[in-house]
Structure formats: structure tokens, C-alpha cells
Amino acid sequence: MLCTDYKEDLDLFKKQESAINNLRCHIQEAVSRNYLIYTFRCDTPYDMLVSLKQRVAPTDDARKLQFATQYAKLKMGPQNQNIKIWLQQWEKIYTECRALGIPEVDGDRSVKDFVFAVQSTTPSWSDYWKNEMQRLEWRKEALPMFFDLVEIYQNHYRTNEAQGQQGRVL
Numbered sequence: 001m002l003c004t005d006y007k008e009d010l011d012l013f014k015k016q017e018s019a020i021n022n023l024r025c026h027i028q029e030a031v032s033r034n035y036l037i038y039t040f041r042c043d044t045p046y047d048m049l050v051s052l053k054q055r056v057a058p059t060d061d062a063r064k065l066q067f068a069t070q071y072a073k074l075k076m077g078p079q080n081q082n083i084k085i086w087l088q089q090w091e092k093i094y095t096e097c098r099a100l101g102i103p104e105v106d107g108d109r110s111v112k113d114f115v116f117a118v119q120s121t122t123p124s125w126s127d128y129w130k131n132e133m134q135r136l137e138w139r140k141e142a143l144p145m146f147f148d149l150v151e152i153y154q155n156h157y158r159t160n161e162a163q164g165q166q167g168r169v170l
Contacts, residue, residue, distance in 0.1 A: 020045060027052075060100065067096045071104050075113050077120040087154060090114065094146055108133075108143045118153060125156050 023045045031039060031052065038055045042048040058066065070093050078086040097105040104110070112133065119126040129149070136143055144152070 024048065063096075064100050064102055067093060067100060068102050068104055071097055071102070071113075075117050077117050083121065083157060087150060090117075090150060091147065105146075110146045111143050111149055114146065114149060114153075122153075122157065122160070125153065 024039075027045055027048050028036060028039050035052060035056055038051045039048040042051055070089075074086070074090055074093055094105055094110055097110075104113075115126055115129045115133065133143055143149075
């Protein structure tokens, strides 16, 4: 009976060891050659990933600075950029900034920043929302959520684009 248990445990151990070795190989195959050296002399896949993270991944402070800088660039408006891509970047950068706890997107700041950023592209829409935000704040009502406002803007932009009313083609 003990012999049978031992064989079963040995088979399980060999399967696990094989899976770990396959994982080590997969990590080394997936890593760029420039970073492959950081996977050498690591005993486990976990050690490999920790070593890679220490050498390659930016620190939280670096990521915060990176996303705060990208957010500041978005506030300048779409410039000569495709508006759809610019809006996607707003959503992506906003989400990352929220996840990292960057103060630039706290509260209603991002909603206001977005309204001011679209001023150069659609001044009438921006002016309307500036007035609407003042009215809502005066009445102590909540401003729209960031993603809702972006969706409202996208619909407005698409409608104007479909009607051929967009002054600037981006």
C-alpha cells in the first residue's frame, strides 16, 4: 500500500516538476534577449519574474509621473490628432491615473479638464458644458461622471461629423 502511495506521489511530483520546467522555458522564450540575462541563476519561475520586475518594470513613482505627464498633455486638446484616438487615450490615461491614485483626476477635476480640453475642437459644446457645470455646482448637484461625459461628447462629435458640420477634420 505504501509503495502504491509513493508511486502516485512520485508521479505527481514529476508532473509538477515538468510543469515548472516548462514554465521556466516559456518565460525565457518570451523575454527579450536584452533581458534574458536576468532570468539566469534563478531557481524558480517566481524568482525569474521577481528578477525581471526589479530590473525592467518602472517603479510606482515613475509610473505616476509618466501618467501625470500624459494626462497633462491630453489637457492641451487633440492638436492634430485623430479625435477618436485622443478620446480613447483620455479614457485609458484616466483609468490608469485613478488606479494609481494620482490627484489630478480626483473628484470632478477630470470632468472639468476634459470640457476645457475640447474647447479648441468644439467650442460650442465646451461652452455649453462649462455653463451646465456652473449651474449644477450652484444647485449643489453632481456633475456627470467622467466616462458619461466622454460618451456624451463622442455622440455629439459623431452627430456633427455625420452631418458634415465639424469645422476641423481630425
